[in-house]
Amino acid sequence: MSRLHVSLPGLNMKNPILPASGCFGFGKEYAKWYDLSVLGGITIKAATLEGRFGNPTPRVAETESGMLNAIGLQNPGVQKILENEIPALQPFNIPILANIAGSTEEEYIEVTRQISSSPQVSAVELNISCPNVKEGGIQFGTHYRSAANLTRKVKAVSEKPVYVKLSPNVSNIVEMAQAVEEAGADGLSMINTLVGMKLDWRTGNPILGNKTGGLSGPAIKPVAIRMIYEVSQKVSLPIIGMGGVSTAEDVLEMMSAGASAVAVGTANFVNPYVCPEIIEQLPKLLDEIGVENISEMTGRSTKQWKTPLSSR
Amino acid sequence: MSRLHVSLPGLNMKNPILPASGCFGFGKEYAKWYDLSVLGGITIKAATLEGRFGNPTPRVAETESGMLNAIGLQNPGVQKILENEIPALQPFNIPILANIAGSTEEEYIEVTRQISSSPQVSAVELNISCPNVKEGGIQFGTHYRSAANLTRKVKAVSEKPVYVKLSPNVSNIVEMAQAVEEAGADGLSMINTLVGMKLDWRTGNPILGNKTGGLSGPAIKPVAIRMIYEVSQKVSLPIIGMGGVSTAEDVLEMMSAGASAVAVGTANFVNPYVCPEIIEQLPKLLDEIGVENISEMTGRSTKQWKTPLSSR
Amino acid sequence: MKKHLLNVTSNIEIARNIFEMKLTGPGVGSMTTPGQFLHVSVGNHSSKLLRRPLSICDVDLDREEVTLLYRAQGEGTKQLSQKSAGEIVDVLGPLGNGFELAENDHNRKALLIGGGIGVPPLYYLGKHLKSKGIEVTFILGYQSIEDSFYIEKFNEIGETIVTTVDGSLGIKGFVTDAMMNVMNDEPIIYSVGPAIMLKAVEERAGGLRGYLSLEERMGCGIGACFACVCPTETRESGYVKICSDGPVFKMGEVVL
Amino acid sequence: MKKHLLNVTSNIEIARNIFEMKLTGPGVGSMTTPGQFLHVSVGNHSSKLLRRPLSICDVDLDREEVTLLYRAQGEGTKQLSQKSAGEIVDVLGPLGNGFELAENDHNRKALLIGGGIGVPPLYYLGKHLKSKGIEVTFILGYQSIEDSFYIEKFNEIGETIVTTVDGSLGIKGFVTDAMMNVMNDEPIIYSVGPAIMLKAVEERAGGLRGYLSLEERMGCGIGACFACVCPTETRESGYVKICSDGPVFKMGEVVL
Numbered sequence A, B: 001m002s003r004l005h006v007s008l009p010g011l012n013m014k015n016p017i018l019p020a021s022g023c024f025g026f027g028k029e030y031a032k033w034y035d036l037s038v039l040g041g042i043t044i045k046a047a048t049l050e051g052r053f054g055n056p057t058p059r060v061a062e063t064e065s066g067m068l069n070a071i072g073l074q075n076p077g078v079q080k081i082l083e084n085e086i087p088a089l090q091p092f093n094i095p096i097l098a099n100i101a102g103s104t105e106e107e108y109i110e111v112t113r114q115i116s117s118s119p120q121v122s123a124v125e126l127n128i129s130c131p132n133v134k135e136g137g138i139q140f141g142t143h144y145r146s147a148a149n150l151t152r153k154v155k156a157v158s159e160k161p162v163y164v165k166l167s168p169n170v171s172n173i174v175e176m177a178q179a180v181e182e183a184g185a186d187g188l189s190m191i192n193t194l195v196g197m198k199l200d201w202r203t204g205n206p207i208l209g210n211k212t213g214g215l216s217g218p219a220i221k222p223v224a225i226r227m228i229y230e231v232s233q234k235v236s237l238p239i240i241g242m243g244g245v246s247t248a249e250d251v252l253e254m255m256s257a258g259a260s261a262v263a264v265g266t267a268n269f270v271n272p273y274v275c276p277e278i279i280e281q282l283p284k285l286l287d288e289i290g291v292e293n294i295s296e297m298t299g300r301s302t303k304q305w306k307t308p309l310s311s312r
Numbered sequence C, D: 001m002k003k004h005l006l007n008v009t010s011n012i013e014i015a016r017n018i019f020e021m022k023l024t025g026p027g028v029g030s031m032t033t034p035g036q037f038l039h040v041s042v043g044n045h046s047s048k049l050l051r052r053p054l055s056i057c058d059v060d061l062d063r064e065e066v067t068l069l070y071r072a073q074g075e076g077t078k079q080l081s082q083k084s085a086g087e088i089v090d091v092l093g094p095l096g097n098g099f100e101l102a103e104n105d106h107n108r109k110a111l112l113i114g115g116g117i118g119v120p121p122l123y124y125l126g127k128h129l130k131s132k133g134i135e136v137t138f139i140l141g142y143q144s145i146e147d148s149f150y151i152e153k154f155n156e157i158g159e160t161i162v163t164t165v166d167g168s169l170g171i172k173g174f175v176t177d178a179m180m181n182v183m184n185d186e187p188i189i190y191s192v193g194p195a196i197m198l199k200a201v202e203e204r205a206g207g208l209r210g211y212l213s214l215e216e217r218m219g220c221g222i223g224a225c226f227a228c229v230c231p232t233e234t235r236e237s238g239y240v241k242i243c244s245d246g247p248v249f250k251m252g253e254v255v256l
């Protein structure tokens, strides 16, 4: 077993690195840049029941050390994904985490039913935190009762472990995490984007066609670290951490905060080779701090401080 | 009347720029760098009833395009502020916005009573959003009923207009804003910092003595713009905007989103002259876009889009 | 499709805010199709994350040198304009599908229409077409004489008609105002510029065949993020991705 | 207290990850007190916002040149180490209160103790003390020989005792291990280094008088943000601000 190996429900990963949903399409574009089989896994773009065209352009805007996106869950629909996209990933032989979205509970349930039955899909990631669609998405992700209900129903039909992807746009992330844990989630993914906006100062108009968008990139890493740190002390679910990770150091910081695996989003746009480069760098950093297996890193910070944050 | 003039309850400002609370002390340090009378106003550091020592060091950490702080409301207490600090600002003849904090409702009320009775204080800013203290602060700022109650009580004793400083760490900023509007607030200040954290990847330990801290700087500007944009469409209170502003362009962007005045925090650390430099730059930018008076900028974006966001 | 670290050989302002940057490195050898672009990183240690798509304006294969022309307008391109000879620029590319010639295009004349910062790729395209024996005419539209650039160089390839919005150079007006007189031979039209100009060109072109190169804000630049879509009625999916399906499309292929 | 744009005249690695940067400009004329620091901006267009406090290591008033010595360890100082001659560095300063000599210190010997990157300000201080006729002895502590720097230059000012943690140069151990032998003349002690070292020096100094220069993470660097406080029992407020009340304090003045 390699020293980078990590194991999460449904995800047996040779290293803790996987691209984040929506930042890597269904893999085929980046497969032209490098051999995807080096990855610990892959999170594919959100699937909805029917194909969606998404939001008007412009769909991205640049911010300081971050970016806004309002893609709007554009995707060809679950059926086409199962027919065309997922099979193309077969040769790489890596765990697939399938991101699921919908406008209604029924849609989420149906998409989960279909996609989780694919033998190629290792786990599903319930996206209840997309800030860029009018219905569904974030509205499930900011009310903990809706989130728990949805989790329960999706769990009931899913043939694979279910990770719930949490929104950072909440007053109390721990409450959300506990609610979905109780509802039967197998793991958490956190964080999705913060809702943000940029205006053109000359015209006063929003840059994005959708006006608001999701803020990602290094700018949000401190928020991600804090939320993962807090949640990891209060729930016992494994966490796939994400939010602004772009270096191997970031990965170890996030694992120290409590993540068991780490997803890389925006950084792929900065450097298409970022994932393999991080994976190559990790053993060197572990050597530097004298850690044998990367799985020991998870929650190192809270272990060190022993008492949970909230009781201090 | 100058083209940069803006007028808000209690704050008659010759330009819309004032330093943000906690980033400018009580003014005397920056007074060594430039003549503070060029400012539109000044927000002074949070006052509590008794003096406070604050949090253990380190109290600041750097993040990408941002910083974390966990000062912990260190201040000499309201009495000493009234005796030593506020009088020193007399010569500059600019409006003073006094930031108020406390652990209990009673403390907020008493501090307001005392500080608002100073003839030098133009308005008070109710800090219900400090993420760095265990009691009070953010706990008032994330529950809208507590926020409304506190606002009502503070309003009852305040001799000056009351601005409520909102926390961005909430699921629904509009709900918070509406609650304090209904409770009688005269204006809003937004946003305070996002709760964040940074770990040393080598040791796994938090950098900050307080472990978590407040994220400020350009990294958070998109969140500030979005919240100001949304809130300005749903409440009729004037907004003092802040969060990541460091250029004159940022000021116009934030005013377009809905702010009537703009506070500058973290940018003072980057460049102590940032406020006077922005003030000097503003007329040039207004010329560039053919706007005569800066007050016309406020809410330009939402005016343009006419219908409020939520009904689209 | 590769990431290259290219060396700046020169980076000079050739007109108001317009910079000509020459870059060299082994990667240049693959940049042989006009209309393709490079996705350019504007700074390291920088707060600007997103790459800037810039068209290939010229390539000198012998010297392994690629030329980019860009307007320093926003923060990113301003940073790029600060780079001096010897510094490194990190680019992805060549990306996208460039201009291609259908078999039956070879005997026809070509009319190349570019507005503002849409002009650069037409230079490399013009050279290619000329080398295939095609007679090339350019219509280049600028805001004013101060914003104009490369006119001499275009003139070396073919007849070059200039329009300026303020009339300070050439015909006063837009590129479309200059089109009528040069469409008699039913040239193939190649056009690059803002969507609004492309739309006008398409309309003015009547039934003529041609190619348009589109612009849109991009994330990945390689087809993975769906930032740069454009609606189309000619494909089942209902959209194209400008970065990977384009940036060049046949006239009429996409909904402008 | 001013903001200065200084010109890099040189910036070279003088030991493993240790850089000597020389900066020139009119602002240098005000940098005359040893122990003061500059608050240095590490990059423009950069995602690193906070300035880095770096001690004044030497000043040449004739050449209007200030020398900084710094360890490139984190991202910011690494960026700084990339600057080359001719580039601009934006600094605030001189900031803080440096080392001062009380009247009755003038007849005494001085023992200057620095650990690692606390060494630089002792150079300028040593020069000042020597010019006042005070006999100076240095104890400089490094990790190992590869991390050591400026020893020759210190030797020109006064006797210089070196300690290294791994024993690769001088005495094996910490600076405190070298103190005993040089305290007979009851020198005034000046010490700069991490808090843990300063604490040990203070203890080892027994009742001797002296000055300590403290380090803490800073925001503003000018006393406005309360980032850099240190507890004290000697002031009513209960704290001092290292950036503006310090960084130099009398031994015993603050709680380490």
Ligand SMILES: Cc1cc2nc3c(=O)[nH]c(=O)nc-3n(C[C@H](O)[C@H](O)[C@H](O)COP(=O)(O)OP(=O)(O)OC[C@H]3O[C@@H](n4cnc5c(N)ncnc54)[C@H](O)[C@@H]3O)c2cc1C
Pocket: A061, A062, C037, C050, C051, C052, C053, C054, C055, C056, C069, C070, C071, C072, C073, C074, C075, C076, C077, C078, C117, C120, C121, C214, C215, C216, C217, C218, C247
């Ligand atoms: C295929 C293609 C080829 C191009 N070729 C050229 C060229 O050869 N020369 C040239 O000067 N310009 C060209 N452009 C436009 C160029 O990409 C933008 O002018 C540039 O990205 C603006 O960056 P900035 O730093 O000046 O602006 P900023 O406002 O700082 O940019 C912020 C973000 O918005 C994006 N953006 C802003 N304006 C545009 C735009 N018009 N098109 C696409 N993205 C934009 C930027 O890429 C960046 O992600 C091309 C665009 C595309 C899509």
Ligand SMILES: Cc1cc2nc3c(=O)[nH]c(=O)nc-3n(C[C@H](O)[C@H](O)[C@H](O)COP(=O)(O)OP(=O)(O)OC[C@H]3O[C@@H](n4cnc5c(N)ncnc54)[C@H](O)[C@@H]3O)c2cc1C
Pocket: B061, B062, D037, D050, D051, D052, D053, D054, D055, D056, D069, D070, D071, D072, D073, D074, D075, D076, D077, D078, D117, D120, D121, D214, D215, D216, D217, D218, D247
């Ligand atoms: C008064 C004073 C004088 C100093 N003089 C020198 C000197 O002459 N030479 C030298 O090499 N170092 C000196 N230091 C320490 C120096 O400031 C830090 O090593 C440097 O700030 C680290 O920045 P970085 O980019 O390497 O690290 P990063 O980890 O990127 O820094 C992140 C943030 O933490 C701060 N920080 C990190 N470590 C320290 C530290 N040890 N002390 C203060 N802030 C820190 C940085 O300033 C920055 O704000 C001095 C510190 C102080 C307070």
Ligand SMILES: Cc1cc2nc3c(=O)[nH]c(=O)nc-3n(C[C@H](O)[C@H](O)[C@H](O)COP(=O)(O)O)c2cc1C
Pocket: A020, A021, A022, A023, A045, A046, A069, A071, A073, A099, A127, A130, A165, A191, A192, A193, A215, A216, A217, A218, A220, A242, A243, A244, A245, A263, A264, A265, A266, A267, C219, C225
């Ligand atoms: C362009 C883009 C598209 C995204 N699409 C999705 C999506 O379809 N489903 C989802 O759960 N998250 C989506 N996200 C969020 C990312 O998966 C990730 O949670 C977030 O970007 C934070 O990570 P980062 O800072 O590394 O990008 C998207 C992010 C970006 C930038």
Ligand SMILES: Cc1cc2nc3c(=O)[nH]c(=O)nc-3n(C[C@H](O)[C@H](O)[C@H](O)COP(=O)(O)O)c2cc1C
Pocket: B020, B021, B022, B023, B045, B046, B069, B071, B073, B099, B127, B130, B165, B191, B192, B193, B215, B216, B217, B218, B220, B242, B243, B244, B245, B263, B264, B265, B266, B267, D219, D225
């Ligand atoms: C060091 C520091 C101290 C602060 N102290 C206070 C405070 O005492 N009271 C308060 O209401 N806000 C405080 N804030 C928040 C700022 O006033 C401001 O709301 C926030 O930093 C966002 O603005 P910026 O990005 O321009 O810094 C503090 C911020 C910083 C960085």
Ligand code: FES
Pocket: C217, C218, C219, C220, C221, C222, C223, C224, C225, C226, C227, C228, C229, C241, C242, C243, C244
């Ligand atoms: S920019 Fe990402 S798909 Fe075109």
Ligand code: FES
Pocket: D217, D218, D219, D220, D221, D222, D223, D224, D225, D226, D227, D228, D229, D241, D242, D243, D244
């Ligand atoms: S760094 Fe701001 S008070 Fe010292």
